[in-house]
Amino acid sequence: MNFPVYKTQLNNGLTVVLKEMHHAPVTSFWVWYRVGSRNEKPGVTGISHWVEHMMFKGAQRFPTGVLDRVISREGGRFNAFTWIDFTAYFETLPSNRAELSLQIESDRMTGALFDLAEVESERTVIISERHMYENQPFFLLSEELQAAAFRVHPYHHEVIGDEVDLETMTRDDLYNHYRQAYAPNNATIVVTGDFQQAEMLGQIEQYFGSLAPGEPLSPVTRHEPLQRGERRVTVKGPGETHYLAMGYRAPAASHPDFYPMALLNAGFSGGSSLGLFGGGGGNKSSRLYKALVLTGLAAAAFGSLAPTIDPYLYTIAAVARPGRTLAEVEAALDAEIERLAAEPITQAELNKAMKRARASFIMAGESVSGQAQMLGMAEAVAGDYSWFENALEKLSQVTLADLERVRATYLRPENRTVGWYVPA
Numbered sequence: 001m002n003f004p005v006y007k008t009q010l011n012n013g014l015t016v017v018l019k020e021m022h023h024a025p026v027t028s029f030w031v032w033y034r035v036g037s038r039n040e041k042p043g044v045t046g047i048s049h050w051v052e053h054m055m056f057k058g059a060q061r062f063p064t065g066v067l068d069r070v071i072s073r074e075g076g077r078f079n080a081f082t083w084i085d086f087t088a089y090f091e092t093l094p095s096n097r098a099e100l101s102l103q104i105e106s107d108r109m110t111g112a113l114f115d116l117a118e119v120e121s122e123r124t125v126i127i128s129e130r131h132m133y134e135n136q137p138f139f140l141l142s143e144e145l146q147a148a149a150f151r152v153h154p155y156h157h158e159v160i161g162d163e164v165d166l167e168t169m170t171r172d173d174l175y176n177h178y179r180q181a182y183a184p185n186n187a188t189i190v191v192t193g194d195f196q197q198a199e200m201l202g203q204i205e206q207y208f209g210s211l212a213p214g215e216p217l218s219p220v221t222r223h224e225p226l227q228r229g230e231r232r233v234t235v236k237g238p239g240e241t242h243y244l245a246m247g248y249r250a251p252a253a254s255h256p257d258f259y260p261m262a263l264l265n266a267g268f269s270g271g272s273s274l275g276l277f278g279g280g281g282g283n284k285s286s287r288l289y290k291a292l293v294l295t296g297l298a299a300a301a302f303g304s305l306a307p308t309i310d311p312y313l314y315t316i317a318a319v320a321r322p323g324r325t326l327a328e329v330e331a332a333l334d335a336e337i338e339r340l341a342a343e344p345i346t347q348a349e350l351n352k353a354m355k356r357a358r359a360s361f362i363m364a365g366e367s368v369s370g371q372a373q374m375l376g377m378a379e380a381v382a383g384d385y386s387w388f389e390n391a392l393e394k395l396s397q398v399t400l401a402d403l404e405r406v407r408a409t410y411l412r413p414e415n416r417t418v419g420w421y422v423p424a
Contacts, residue, residue: 003019003020003021003022003197004019005017005018005019005375005385005389006018006019006197006201007385008201010184010204010205010208010209011209012184012185012208012209012210012211012212012213013183013184013185013186013213014184014185014187014188014189014204014208014209014211015187015188015189015379016188016189016191016201016204017188017189017190017191017375017376017379017385018190018191018192018195018197018200018201019191019192019371019372019375020192020193020194020195020196020197021192021193021194021368021371022194024193024194024368025094025095025096025194026092026093026094026095026193026194026368027092027093027094027095027098027101027191027192027193027194027195027368028090028091028092028191028192028193028367028368028369028371028372029090029091029092029093029098029101029102029105029189029190029191029372030088030089030090030189030190030191030372030373030376031088031089031090031105031109031187031188031189031190032086032087032088032187032188032189032190032376032377032379032380033086033087033088033181033182033186033187034085034086034181034186034187034188034217034380035048035086035087035181035186035217036048036082036083036084036085036086036087036159037049037082037083037084037154037155037157037158037159037161038084038085038154038155038220038309038310039154039181039217039218039220040154040157040161041154042165043165043168044161044165044169044173044177045157045158045161045162045165046126046157046158046159046160046161046162046165046166046169047161047165047169047173047174047177048082048087048159048177048181049082049087049126049159049160049161050122050123050126050161050166050169050174051087051174051177051178051181051182052080052081052082052087052089053122053125053126054112054114054118054119054122054174054178055080055089055108055112056080057112057113057114057115057118057122058112058113058115058118059107059108059111059112059113060107060111060113061103061107061111062103062104062107062108063113064115064118067104070100071091071093071100074093074094074097074100075093075094076091076092076093076094076097076100077091077092078090078091078092078104082159083159084155084159084308084312085308085309085380085381086377086380086381087181088373088376088380089105089108090369090372090373091104091105092193092368092369095193095194095195098191098193098195098200099203102203102204102206102207102208103207105189105207106207106208106211108182109182109183109184109187109208109211110182110211112178112182114171114174114175114178116171119171119174123166123167123169126160126161126166127163127166127167129160130160130161130163130166133160134237135238137235137237137238137239137241137243137421137423138243138245138317138421139158140235140237140421141233141235141243141245141419141420141421142158142245142419143158144233144235144419145233145245145247145313145315145417145419146158146247146313148231148232148233148417148419149227149231149247149249149313149417150224151224152222152223152224152225153220153222153223153224153310154220154222155224155308155310155312179214180214180215180217181217182214183211183212183213183214183215184208184211184212184213184214185213185214185216186214186216186217188376188379188380189204189208190372190375190376190379190385191204191372192368192369192371192372192375193368193372194368220309220310223310224249224310224311227249227414227415228414229414230413230414230416230417230418231416231417231418232417232418232419232420233417233418233419233420234419234420234421234422235419235420235421235422236421236422236423236424237421237423237424238423238424239423240322240423241319241320241322241421241423242319242320242324242325242326242329242420242421242422242423243317243318243319243320243326243419243420243421244317244318244320244326244329244330244333244418244419244420244421245315245316245317245318245418245419245421246315246316246317246333246416246417246418246419247313247314247315247416247417247418247419248313248314248315248316248410248411248412248415248416249311249312249313249314249410249415249416250305250311250312250313250314250410251311251406251410252307252308252309252310252311252312252381253307253308253309253381253382253387254309254381254382254383254387255311257405257406257409257410258305258307259391259394259395259397259398260398260402260403260405260406261305261314261406261410262305262357262395263350263353263354263357263395263398263403264345264403264406264407265303265304265305265314266353266356266357267286267287267345267349267350267352267353267403268286268287268288268303268340268345269283269286269287269288269289269301269302269303269316270283270284270285270286270288270289270302270303270356271283271302271303271304271305283356285352287336287339287340288301288302288303288316288333288336289301291332291333291335291336292318292329292332292333292336295332296321296324297318297320297321297324297328297329297332298318298319298320298321298324298329299319299320299321300318300319301316301317301318301319301333302316302317303315303316303317304316304317307377307378307381307382307387308381309380309381314410316333318333326420326422330418337411340407340411341407341408344400344403344404344407345400345403345404346400347400350398350400350403354395354396357391357392357395358392361391361392374388375388375389
């Protein structure tokens with residue numbers, strides 16, 4: 001039996017999304033906070049990610065080190081992640097132990113401790129994490145590309161933040177950010193799996209219903225102005241490999257152009273048509289692969305489009321083969337993008353893209369965790385779980401004329417930032 005999604009809101013503003021799935025005795029419990037690097041200002045960049053780390057450093061009911069033991073003992077798994085638009089936490093447990101998730105998440109929604117010694121210890125960990133990323137050429141290139149593409153909007157900086165801010169933020173900065181963002185009226189609970197809807201809703205009311213709402217987060221009002229010309233960055237760093245990346249300003253998830261843009265990416269690069277969490281990947285029959293990889297110019301090439309609250313980037317990237325220059329790779333990529341205008345995506349290519357979209361959609365939603373992840377992400381970036389549920393229908397309505405329209409609108413040189421990574 002296929003159960004419908006149920007959505008409601010508690011009196012304190014907490015959004016609840018439930019979907020029963022009884023094919024396995026497992027329940028996945030997620031809490032999504034509508035806060036990410038998008039909500040940060042200079043001086044505290046990376047604070048949302050750091051607060052996520054602190055959620056594993058002890059709260060009133062589950063002090064430091066306890067979570068690992070209690071969840072492992074039940075045969076479950078748990079994790080969290082921070083992105084530009086949200087922070088999410090989850091536990092997937094045997095359904096008869098699902099209440100443990102509610103105990104854990106209600107505890108850290110209001111009772112995280114932020115012990116000063118733990119804060120200082122985690123400062124070292126996060127700065128080391130940033131240094132680890134700095135050994136990865138594509139991170140260095142992506143960071144510069146993002147900073148150049150967004151001069152006003154807070155998508156300007158990476159989720160992990162700038163090192164100068166990581167060195168100077170205080171325990172009070174972190175705790176105040178936590179108290180502002182971690183409130184029921186800024187959160188969505190998503191539960192999927194083997195449970196009874198009325199019983200689960202009653203338990204959520206029991207554990208979360210009495211929590212006081214907070215002041216609404218300040219809205220993001222610094223919208224990125226129109227880009228009036230191509231921007232370029234060159235990064236030098238460790239390694240022996242050259243990388244190319246092009247970031248075209250792209251529509252937000254809620255914009256009607258997002259679905260045609262996703263299918264244009266699928267037709268051109270073979271990437272995931274749903275764009276879930278970047279949608280990278282390739283296809284050996286795609287135009288991009290044939291133009292760059294089969295010709296021996298690049299070792300890999302892919303396109304990536306992520307669903308976001310505000311307009312973000314459609315990125316095309318390539319890894320140059322030894323002995324080939326970035327100028328050669330870029331010229332070939334430009335020629336292939338120009339060919340899209342002279343020889344638009346065909347109906348056969350669109351049909352193949354839709355087939356890949358359907359397969360990706362089905363595979364991503366097979367598990368209770370996958371369903372919860374996609375429902376929660378849809379709530380976080382589009383404000384409604386139906387964005388995910390209606391994705392295949394919306395994609396199926398895309399026409400060749402739509403693909404040509406978004407190509408002409410977004411894939412323009414003046415709408416992009418080009419980045420080269422050159423080994424030092």
